[in-house]
Amino acid sequence: MVATKDMPLKEYVLKGNAACAGCQDMVALRHAHKALEGNVIQVVPACCTSVVQGLWPKSGLGIPVLNTAFPAAAATASGVRAALAAKGKDDTMVMVWAGDGGTFDIGLQALSGAFERRTDFLYVCYNNQVYSNTGTQRSGGTPLHAKTTTTWLGKKEPEKLLDFIVAMHEPVYQATANTAYPRDLYDKFMKAKEIRGPKFIHIFLPCPQAWNYPVEKGVELGKLAVETGYWIQWERIGTEFTLGRQSKRFQDPEKRKPIEEFLKMQGRFSHLFRPERQDAKIQELEDYIQYRWDLLMKTLA
Amino acid sequence: MKTELMSANYAAARAVMSARVEVVPAYPITPATTVPEQIALLNETGQWPGQFIRVESEHSAMFACIGASSTGARTFTATSSNGLLLMDEGLHWAAAARLPIVLANINRSVSPSWNIHVTHDDSMSKATTGWIQFYVSSVDEFYHTLIQAFKLAEDERVLMPVMINADGFVLSHTLSTYDYLEPEEVDKFLPPYKPPHWVMDPENPVSHGNIVFPEHYMEFRYAMHEGTHNAMKVYEEIEREYKKLFGKYFGGPIDCYKCDDAEVVFTSQGSVAAEAKDAIDELREEGYKVGNARMRMIRPFPVDRIRELGSRVKGFASLDRSVSYGYGGPVASDIRATMYNTKHRPIIKSYIGGLGGRDMTVLDIKEVILDTVKAVENGETGSEETWHDLR
Numbered sequence: 138m139v140a141t142k143d144m145p146l147k148e149y150v151l152k153g154n155a156a157c158a159g160c161q162d163m164v165a166l167r168h169a170h171k172a173l174e175g176n177v178i179q180v181v182p183a184c185c186t187s188v189v190q191g192l193w194p195k196s197g198l199g200i201p202v203l204n205t206a207f208p209a210a211a212a213t214a215s216g217v218r219a220a221l222a223a224k225g226k227d228d229t230m231v232m233v234w235a236g237d238g239g240t241f242d243i244g245l246q247a248l249s250g251a252f253e254r255r256t257d258f259l260y261v262c263y264n265n266q267v268y269s270n271t272g273t274q275r276s277g278g279t280p281l282h283a284k285t286t287t288t289w290l291g292k293k294e295p296e297k298l299l300d301f302i303v304a305m306h307e308p309v310y311q312a313t314a315n316t317a318y319p320r321d322l323y324d325k326f327m328k329a330k331e332i333r334g335p336k337f338i339h340i341f342l343p344c345p346q347a348w349n350y351p352v353e354k355g356v357e358l359g360k361l362a363v364e365t366g367y368w369i370q371w372e373r374i375g376t377e378f379t380l381g382r383q384s385k386r387f388q389d390p391e392k393r394k395p396i397e398e399f400l401k402m403q404g405r406f407s408h409l410f411r412p413e414r415q416d417a418k419i420q421e422l423e424d425y426i427q428y429r430w431d432l433l434m435k436t437l438a
Numbered sequence: 439m440k441t442e443l444m445s446a447n448y449a450a451a452r453a454v455m456s457a458r459v460e461v462v463p464a465y466p467i468t469p470a471t472t473v474p475e476q477i478a479l480l481n482e483t484g485q486w487p488g489q490f491i492r493v494e495s496e497h498s499a500m501f502a503c504i505g506a507s508s509t510g511a512r513t514f515t516a517t518s519s520n521g522l523l524l525m526d527e528g529l530h531w532a533a534a535a536r537l538p539i540v541l542a543n544i545n546r547s548v549s550p551s552w553n554i555h556v557t558h559d560d561s562m563s564k565a566t567t568g569w570i571q572f573y574v575s576s577v578d579e580f581y582h583t584l585i586q587a588f589k590l591a592e593d594e595r596v597l598m599p600v601m602i603n604a605d606g607f608v609l610s611h612t613l614s615t616y617d618y619l620e621p622e623e624v625d626k627f628l629p630p631y632k633p634p635h636w637v638m639d640p641e642n643p644v645s646h647g648n649i650v651f652p653e654h655y656m657e658f659r660y661a662m663h664e665g666t667h668n669a670m671k672v673y674e675e676i677e678r679e680y681k682k683l684f685g686k687y688f689g690g691p692i693d694c695y696k697c698d699d700a701e702v703v704f705t706s707q708g709s710v711a712a713e714a715k716d717a718i719d720e721l722r723e724e725g726y727k728v729g730n731a732r733m734r735m736i737r738p739f740p741v742d743r744i745r746e747l748g749s750r751v752k753g754f755a756s757l758d759r760s761v762s763y764g765y766g767g768p769v770a771s772d773i774r775a776t777m778y779n780t781k782h783r784p785i786i787k788s789y790i791g792g793l794g795g796r797d798m799t800v801l802d803i804k805e806v807i808l809d810t811v812k813a814v815e816n817g818e819t820g821s822e823e824t825w826h827d828l829r
């Protein structure tokens with residue numbers, strides 16, 4: 138893993154941008170762009186990342202950014218890639234940076250099309266598990282029982298298993314990442330940079346605004362997600378699967394922390410603990426963790 | 439220049455080659471389908487060296503055009519009806535991003551019911567997006583207007599996308615001779631596209647489309663409005679140059695036939711407008727002072743030309759192959775609005791006809807024109823709107 142001192146000093150995420158205090162999206166963007174070092178065209182559909190750039194005529198990102206419509210990130214990126222190919226500029230990375238809404242839901246068709254066409258690009262989904270930009274509505278990535286402004290009493294369905302949908306498109310590179318482990322995230326972008334074809338990185342990204350936790354707890358929460366087994370760090374190059382070293386230990390259910398520790402920190406799950414404890418619902422979330430581990434290890438590993 | 443026998447759709451595919459288009463994302467829909475089919479073949483056989491993207495929807499087709507044009511490539515796509523409607527978000531986006539994308543819309547009725555024949559509702563419903571809109575009447579005009587469209591769209595004074603409309607089946611699938619140009623010939627007219635405003639380039643990073651607050655948003659919209667407006671003047675220059683280079687001229691924004699001494703002029707869009715010439719010839723022989731004003735451009739709207747015509751004629755018989763439901767014929771309404779701020783008050787009669795591909799023959803057109811001639815003679819406007827041949 139890269140040593141912090143070996144990451145480029147240059148910053149592409151600029152100071153004074155419009156992100157909320159404690160926004161983990163900035164952590165993800167910052168380390169991704171340190172790895173890509175500017176030779177990238179970034180396509181952004183409607184999401185928090187279109188807002189954090191700040192107001193015209195300034196930009197909070199020191200790279201070329203093409204903002205596009207909510208459903209259209211992967212299609213727009215296909216056009217950018219084709220134009221670069223027409224001009225013989227094949228060495229520039231084309232990268233989508235989309236939220237879970239723009240990926241799991243409204244952008245899924247375009248994503249599927251672009252992957253099936255074997256488009257040479259990197260699709261990044263930063264997953265804050267909710268439509269943050271429009272004020273915390275549920276998405277297909279919102280977990281079971283989470284409160285949102287369209288599921289006031291808690292979501293009744295678990296999240297879509299997007300990684301499997303993407304995997305069935307046979308990307309050349311696929312990985313999960315987590316802003317609590319920025320050096321690992323950096324390494325994954327370094328790898329993606331070297332591989333031609335459709336690539337996908339799925340980033341777990343706590344959002345203090347939507348999840349309702351103290352702004353300084355983002356990294357702690359990201360680590361708890363891994364330590365409870367809720368979020369699994371892995372990587373797949375072609376069909377070669379590697380369980381991430383942060384997650385390895387937690388393949389053993391005995392070693393995992395109880396899911397409660399992760400849930401309790403977040404206002405969106407407060408109804409599971411107050412006015413009285415909802416043991417059955419907490420257990421449901423706990424059980425779902427093992428289900429996902431099994432599915433992952435059986436199908437992709 | 440060479441001549442061949444082709445349908446409008448195959449001629450459009452040739453225009454892509456002639457104009458050295460770099461990127462074409464497209465999705466099939468009848469009757470536009472043979473455009474992407476032919477482009478795919480030209481691409482696979484090495485005759486057209488561009489990038490063809492077999493997108494999974496028209497929404498994606500337009501956004502792939504947007505991505506490619508934003509990265510400095512000359513781009514084109516083709517669609518019809520429901521496909522154009524699915525592009526809507528992208529049509530507005532392309533116009534506001536000032537991207538010189540050229541789109542061939544093969545006019546087809548909008549569903550339900552399923553009907554693959556011509557109605558202009560698809561493109562007329564896009565008249566407020568900012569796209570420049572042409573309607574053509576022949577394969578030859580389609581091919582050459584497509585080539586002109588790139589120059590118009592890419593002109594720094596315009597920088598707006600252009601939609602060229604051709605009637606489904608009547609033009610798209612009907613063989614006709616037309617003259618085409620080799621890319622080397624077109625080079626004299628159309629230089630490579632160099633975005634004069636902004637472009638996605640890691641060497642010079644800019645952000646396009648981030649947030650603009652109310653204090654600036656209006657100015658961007660005004661600039662769009664100006665761009666589309668400027669197309670009128672710029673197109674005149676383009677047509678002059680094109681005529682000089684290739685000897686082709688299609689009549690400006692309104693192609694007038696026997697309008698000089700006409701008392702009643704017939705206006706229409708698309709293939710009916712070609713048919714109308716025969717109607718005019720017959721009516722002239724019968725002693726009526728009538729003319730044909732073929733509306734080639736409806737956005738920007740040719741206000742000056744309509745006012746000039748309206749100052750001389752006693753009546754307009756205006757046929758729309760489209761309806762703005764709850765109000766009436768869209769182009770007839772624009773002609774009326776255009777005349778309001780002048781002192782001239784010709785009778786402007788609105789006719790709706792030919793919907794769903796129903797035939798508008800020379801006889802039908804004569805009937806429409808004579809109805810207006812009668813209104814002019816009686817000095818009575820009569821019904822504001824007539825659905826011709828309504829059963």
Ligand SMILES: Cc1ncc(C[n+]2csc(CCOP(=O)(O)OP(=O)(O)O)c2C)c(N)n1
Nearest residue numbers: 183184185207236237238239267268269270
């Ligand atoms: C076609 C369309 N529908 C709805 C919206 C409104 N909208 C903008 S962003 C957004 C949610 C974005 O959620 P996500 O992709 O998860 O990104 P986040 O805001 O969480 O960063 C919605 C619903 C839109 N811009 N376009």
Ligand code: SF4
Nearest residue numbers: 157160185269344346
């Ligand atoms: S709402 Fe969440 S994801 Fe969006 S900018 Fe704020 S902290 Fe970041």
Ligand SMILES: [Mg+2]
Nearest residue numbers: 236237267269
């Ligand atoms: Mg989100």
